[in-house]
Amino acid sequence: MTHWKLTLSYDGTGFHGWQVQPGRPTVQGALADALFQLSAERVLPQGSGRTDAGVHALGQVASFALAAPIPAANLLRALNRALPASIRILTAEAVPPSFHARHSALRKTYEYRIFERRPPDGESDPDAELAERICSPFLAPYVWDCRWPLDLAAMRSAAATLLGTHDFTSFAASDPDLTLRAADSTQSTPQPPTQPNPVKTLFRSELLRERGLLLYRVTGSGFLHHMVRNLVGTLVEIGRGSLAPDDMPRILAGKDRTAAGPTAPPQGLFLVCVEYPEPAEPTP
Amino acid sequence: MTHWKLTLSYDGTGFHGWQVQPGRPTVQGALADALFQLSAERVLPQGSGRTDAGVHALGQVASFALAAPIPAANLLRALNRALPASIRILTAEAVPPSFHARHSALRKTYEYRIFERRPPDGESDPDAELAERICSPFLAPYVWDCRWPLDLAAMRSAAATLLGTHDFTSFAASDPDLTLRAADSTQSTPQPPTQPNPVKTLFRSELLRERGLLLYRVTGSGFLHHMVRNLVGTLVEIGRGSLAPDDMPRILAGKDRTAAGPTAPPQGLFLVCVEYPEPAEPTP
Numbered sequence: 001m002t003h004w005k006l007t008l009s010y011d012g013t014g015f016h017g018w019q020v021q022p023g024r025p026t027v028q029g030a031l032a033d034a035l036f037q038l039s040a041e042r043v044l045p046q047g048s049g050r051t052d053a054g055v056h057a058l059g060q061v062a063s064f065a066l067a068a069p070i071p072a073a074n075l076l077r078a079l080n081r082a083l084p085a086s087i088r089i090l091t092a093e094a095v096p097p098s099f100h101a102r103h104s105a106l107r108k109t110y111e112y113r114i115f116e117r118r119p120p121d122g123e124s125d126p127d128a129e130l131a132e133r134i135c136s137p138f139l140a141p142y143v144w145d146c147r148w149p150l151d152l153a154a155m156r157s158a159a160a161t162l163l164g165t166h167d168f169t170s171f172a173a174s175d176p177d178l179t180l181r182a183a184d185s186t187q188s189t190p191q192p193p194t195q196p197n198p199v200k201t202l203f204r205s206e207l208l209r210e211r212g213l214l215l216y217r218v219t220g221s222g223f224l225h226h227m228v229r230n231l232v233g234t235l236v237e238i239g240r241g242s243l244a245p246d247d248m249p250r251i252l253a254g255k256d257r258t259a260a261g262p263t264a265p266p267q268g269l270f271l272v273c274v275e276y277p278e279p280a281e282p283t284p
Numbered sequence: 285m286t287h288w289k290l291t292l293s294y295d296g297t298g299f300h301g302w303q304v305q306p307g308r309p310t311v312q313g314a315l316a317d318a319l320f321q322l323s324a325e326r327v328l329p330q331g332s333g334r335t336d337a338g339v340h341a342l343g344q345v346a347s348f349a350l351a352a353p354i355p356a357a358n359l360l361r362a363l364n365r366a367l368p369a370s371i372r373i374l375t376a377e378a379v380p381p382s383f384h385a386r387h388s389a390l391r392k393t394y395e396y397r398i399f400e401r402r403p404p405d406g407e408s409d410p411d412a413e414l415a416e417r418i419c420s421p422f423l424a425p426y427v428w429d430c431r432w433p434l435d436l437a438a439m440r441s442a443a444a445t446l447l448g449t450h451d452f453t454s455f456a457a458s459d460p461d462l463t464l465r466a467a468d469s470t471q472s473t474p475q476p477p478t479q480p481n482p483v484k485t486l487f488r489s490e491l492l493r494e495r496g497l498l499l500y501r502v503t504g505s506g507f508l509h510h511m512v513r514n515l516v517g518t519l520v521e522i523g524r525g526s527l528a529p530d531d532m533p534r535i536l537a538g539k540d541r542t543a544a545g546p547t548a549p550p551q552g553l554f555l556v557c558v559e560y561p562e563p564a565e566p567t568p
Contacts, residue, residue, distance in 0.1 A: 080418065134364065
């Protein structure tokens, strides 16, 4: 068996998320089909984590093992020929059997993209509603088209309080979907269907205006289901003045989903990259 | 009645083209539905021309008349609220009754976007096939992902021979679809279902490499059905060496569709803008 690590990018618009589901197009399902097509082996690639319907990836990582001896360059080209254009394999490399896309991950980075209809300069203009920017149809599937003027300083102040190690229960989806999580582990070490550990460490949590967009970039040891979208929904509440920056530590401490803001829409979210120990761990 | 001119942009990926079709999402149909929603008037907006399924627009123009007195800014905002995010109205202005998006048009500009898997530098490298660039999933719906190395100088030479006034019969779709054309005229001056005049004038016909893409930009007095895509398909045949630049005048003169190259795929094509006489013609 050769153990493989793929990095891949996908436009999540047309998929019902990463996780394979009967009768629905998913990224994991498309990848399994492509692998079967070229190797006649039925494998279920393991992702570094699930992405929800509509969420995109610039650098998702998947791992699996194949019996067929295929050179890495051929595997990459054959997969890209077999896959739809909305999924592209960027790299393919043989890894030790101990490598697992999810279990071996050290840090993950996400970016959330917000389109601001109200340009920052117009925030104080009472007639600004008539001067709304129009979100291009080519941008709409990749941003949150946000109608409110946003106070960047307040959002930055709140984002900074998220750095470090916290219990992020307030930002976890209330439906942790344990059945699906258990199903995702069929080809790897079985996992007990317990609640995931809500304590995570954020190494980066920052907002910047770039290319006409407001971007939230966050790097963490791991993320709970819907966590980035719930953080962004709360940061936007703070940006529009419905919550204050000082509310963020209170919401974290409350360990209560209802204290936080709404879940930001999926299409603004990009899984940017997943980091692993370097060099690759030796075979156990 | 107020006569209106809209400029609009749309991502053609999810539409069966401009032209209204029963039971299928089209841009004209979505616009008619949005106008009905806000005015309770059933009008069929006339486009500057049809775009095919998968073809995009940065500056399509549509015209129609409404009895309801609506300020232009309100019409624009209400339409953008009613329309899907894949269609955005960029401007709305009242025009004289003589204005018609198709009949009044003077010049139209299209851009066709080609992704070159083989970077220009690698053209002479026999191992270049292994070094193919990978077309991002976020770019794929908006380009022709072209596998052949392309000789830009040959394509430019051929593109220049298209300038001026020619009979473009060799580049017209063999199915001119006269029934649909007649149906498109229901709200305007009825047009006899004759073959469109194949003689057109091109004011611009040029290729350039920009933002990592090969772009074909063409401005003309008018375009036959599939004309830009057939020109691009032929230019790519020349770029890959299957035809010579000198073949282009011969193909034009032959007035024979089968002499030209294949029809380039729709998703690389953008209707950029439509030009009208300035200032607007007085009411007749």
